[in-house]
Amino acid sequence: MVGYLDIIGDDQQAAIILAGQPVMVDRARFGRHIQLLKRSKTFLDALQLGPMAAVRACQNYIDLAVPDEPLLPQASGVELFYATGILIELNDWRAVAHWLDPNLNTEQMGSDAPAPYHYQDRFWATWVHKLASRYGWSRDEIFALWPEEAAYYMQEIQIAEYYEREDDRALSQVSYKYNKATKKSKFVPTPMPSWMINQAPPEPVRTNAAHLPVGVTFAEDQ
Amino acid sequence: MLKNPFKRKPKPPQVTIGGESVLVAPMDLEQTIKLTLLLSPHLAVIEQHLPRIQRMLKDTSGQRPQLLRALFATMREELADMPGDIFQAFAILLDKDTEWLAERRATATDLIEALPVLDQVNDFSALYAAVGGYGLTLRYRQNQPETGGK
Numbered sequence: 001m002v003g004y005l006d007i008i009g010d011d012q013q014a015a016i017i018l019a020g021q022p023v024m025v026d027r028a029r030f031g032r033h034i035q036l037l038k039r040s041k042t043f044l045d046a047l048q049l050g051p052m053a054a055v056r057a058c059q060n061y062i063d064l065a066v067p068d069e070p071l072l073p074q075a076s077g078v079e080l081f082y083a084t085g086i087l088i089e090l091n092d093w094r095a096v097a098h099w100l101d102p103n104l105n106t107e108q109m110g111s112d113a114p115a116p117y118h119y120q121d122r123f124w125a126t127w128v129h130k131l132a133s134r135y136g137w138s139r140d141e142i143f144a145l146w147p148e149e150a151a152y153y154m155q156e157i158q159i160a161e162y163y164e165r166e167d168d169r170a171l172s173q174v175s176y177k178y179n180k181a182t183k184k185s186k187f188v189p190t191p192m193p194s195w196m197i198n199q200a201p202p203e204p205v206r207t208n209a210a211h212l213p214v215g216v217t218f219a220e221d222q
Numbered sequence: 223m224l225k226n227p228f229k230r231k232p233k234p235p236q237v238t239i240g241g242e243s244v245l246v247a248p249m250d251l252e253q254t255i256k257l258t259l260l261l262s263p264h265l266a267v268i269e270q271h272l273p274r275i276q277r278m279l280k281d282t283s284g285q286r287p288q289l290l291r292a293l294f295a296t297m298r299e300e301l302a303d304m305p306g307d308i309f310q311a312f313a314i315l316l317d318k319d320t321e322w323l324a325e326r327r328a329t330a331t332d333l334i335e336a337l338p339v340l341d342q343v344n345d346f347s348a349l350y351a352a353v354g355g356y357g358l359t360l361r362y363r364q365n366q367p368e369t370g371g372k
Contacts, residue, residue: 047356051256058251077254082348085355 002095007148014090016066016083019074025066028091030150031143034124036065036091043084058084065091097151099158104195130157159196166190235343237316237336240326244316246336246343254344257314258353260307265353266362267300315340 012027028036043057062080065087066072075083098104119125127150131142134157142150169175169190176185235246249257271293278289294301312333313320340346353359 044356047255047259047358048361051252051259054255054259055252058255076248076344077251078249078344078349078352080251081254081258082352085352089355 002148004149004152007094007146007152012090012146014086016086017079018069018071018083019076019079021071023066023069023071025087025090028065028147029143030145030147031140032064033091033147034121036061036087038121039064040088040091043088061087093147093151095148095151097148097155098195099155099193100151101195104199105193127154130154158193162190162192162196235339237332237339239316239323239328239332239336242326244318246315246339247317248343249315249317253314253317254349257311258349258358260314261311262353262358263362264304264307265350266359267297267304269359271297312336315344 013024014027015022015024017023039057039061043054043061046053046057058080061084062072066083072080128139128142131137131150131153132139135153145153166189170187175188175190177188178185236243237246238244275290275293278293282289309323310320312328313323316323316336
């Protein structure tokens with residue numbers, strides 16, 4: 001697991017070869033990272049559509065990932081194609097915050113139909129909205145964060161919002177359910193998101209010994 | 223005799239196809255991606271069957287070619303498009319049309335002998351690494367049925 005202090009370190013670069021020369025490329029900060037995520041998905045999907053779409057998508061990706069690089073026009077096709085893979089890996093998420101982990105988010109994310117006020121890339125706009133509202137940062141300051149750093153701050157904001165909501169709710173009668181039979185009120189805590197709850201370890205699958213394979217097995221490539 | 227003070231420019235790499243000399247230039251991005259998408263299904267077939275072929279050659283010390291022929295016979299469907307696609311791949315690498323190659327009566331020897339020069343100019347190992355990195359061969363391997371029994 002990559003920690004917060006590892007993420008905010010400075011040595012986030014990769015080397016690519018352009019026109020036979022090694023070029024060091026800095027990892028993208030949050031603002032460029034989210035645009036590169038979209039372009040990398042477009043490129044990887046385009047590889048399944050055909051060469052022309054893939055060429056355009058690859059050029060779009062490289063133009064944003066390595067802006068104003070003088071060696072780009074002289075680089076060969078193989079160098080560009082190989083470099084794109086390195087850059088996609090460089091600019092991918094290095095760690096997944098708990099609230100973004102699909103394995104930990106077990107609630108349904110609402111109905112399939114989007115809200116009437118939904119727009120494309122709204123998810124990223126909410127990041128800017130929450131970080132700006134909470135910390136008073138500008139959009140440029142937010143876009144200058146490392147991607148995982150922004151995700152961790154978003155997680156802390158959501159945790160703080162949960163406990164603030166819990167504190168407010170605990171002071172009102174809404175959180176106390178009255179039982180007519182016992183004539184007592186019972187406190188009902190605010191439901192916690194699944195990613196904030198300790199996940200129970202999976203139960204071991206017990207297999208009948210008679211169903212286990214017998215003998216010595218080899219993998220095909222041995 | 224005085225030495226020529228001007229440095230000689232290195233000769234550009236070239237290959238001989240059907241008796242004609244052809245200059246080899248690095249592929250551009252469009253050619254690279256066309257070549258990659260053309261050859262990915264065949265690379266997947268090679269990756270899938272190469273360990274078995276290598277094991278067969280090792281076990282028989284290469285003395286039983288009929289076993290290899292029998293194995294290729296079971297792969298006939300998978301290999302059906304390979305010769306045509308490889309011919310087209312050479313056309314892309316040489317930046318020519320397939321008709322041009324056919325008119326020059328390019329032989330298999332011409333194409334095989336051109337491979338080291340083409341590799342030197344285009345770096346096939348980087349191209350192969352990129353193909354694997356993008357999961358292009360894995361996609362085709364997952365879609366292929368098993369052939370020829372283990």
